Amino acid sequence: MSISYNISEIKSGNRNEFGKLVEENMDYIYKTALVIMANEEDARDIVQDTFLNVWDKRKAIKTRESLRPYLRKIAVNKCYDQLRRRKIRKMESWIEDESKIKSIISDEHPDKKLENDEALSLLKILVSGLSPSQRVVFTMVELDEMSHDEVSELTGMKKTLIKSNLRHARKKLEEKLKDYLS
């Protein structure tokens, strides 16, 4: 969805123009936040915080092209901060949805369209139990299909660290899902 908005108007504090910016980028930022947080409420909070942050720093916006990576960087950093703050929180209990998981994972209809709650459950299964950095790297590389260079630029992590986080994340997931995936 492409909506035209005037960056200089946004810089001077025009809220209507900023509304157009929000409209254009909201879904994109929501998806970024959702895959990392695996929780709708958290993702909504991240989206709000991200746009409020951009509004506060609107004078630093350069071009429309540079805006998306900028928004994404803010959102990812916010997700990462929040995950680190909750480091001690217990692993989300995904086992409760065991029957749902079985139906999703079953090979009967591999390309069937997932409902929203099914997709969310699957996301939770995949990311719960991963450390914050493993979670960020795994979701960006595997779900957002970003290159290692892009992830490195966005998170400031070294490529070797990205690779090791990804390897560990996959190993953990394969271990966790071995009973269902066999």
Add this chain to the structure above:
Amino acid sequence: MNGLDKLIRQLRMHMPEIHERDLLKESIMHKISNKNRKLDYVFGWTEIAWLRRSLSIAAILITGLFVGQQLFLIRSINKLEERMVSFNTDKILEFHRENVIANQVIMQDPEASILADSIKISTDDLLKLMREYRELQDKYDQIMGSKKKGIKNHTVQKL
């Protein structure tokens, strides 16, 4: 492709959609409006150029006044200190002199207090006595001085 990759592919194809999209947008815009209003109320005055300029000038003047006042105070304190030193020195010297004289009087005859027709006197009383003696001496000197002057004048008139 293993089972995990199949799951990832499935999820990639069917990412969860955003719920109540308009509500979220509305909430973002509402928060921005509130934030703006708060900022206007607190910092809105900074947008008024003449007020900003005059407040800057006032700040500079107040700072200058403060520095000037501090310099004046420091100078005044220094002057006061000088005065205190000279005053105290005189006092100390006077006190010391009186003590020396009193001690001399006591030392002249240390056994005087035990004589039958003698009187016992405290140091304070002795100092008082000495002070009064000195005042009398001064008055005597003044009188004698004026007398001499009078004789001189009388002689001059006779001549």
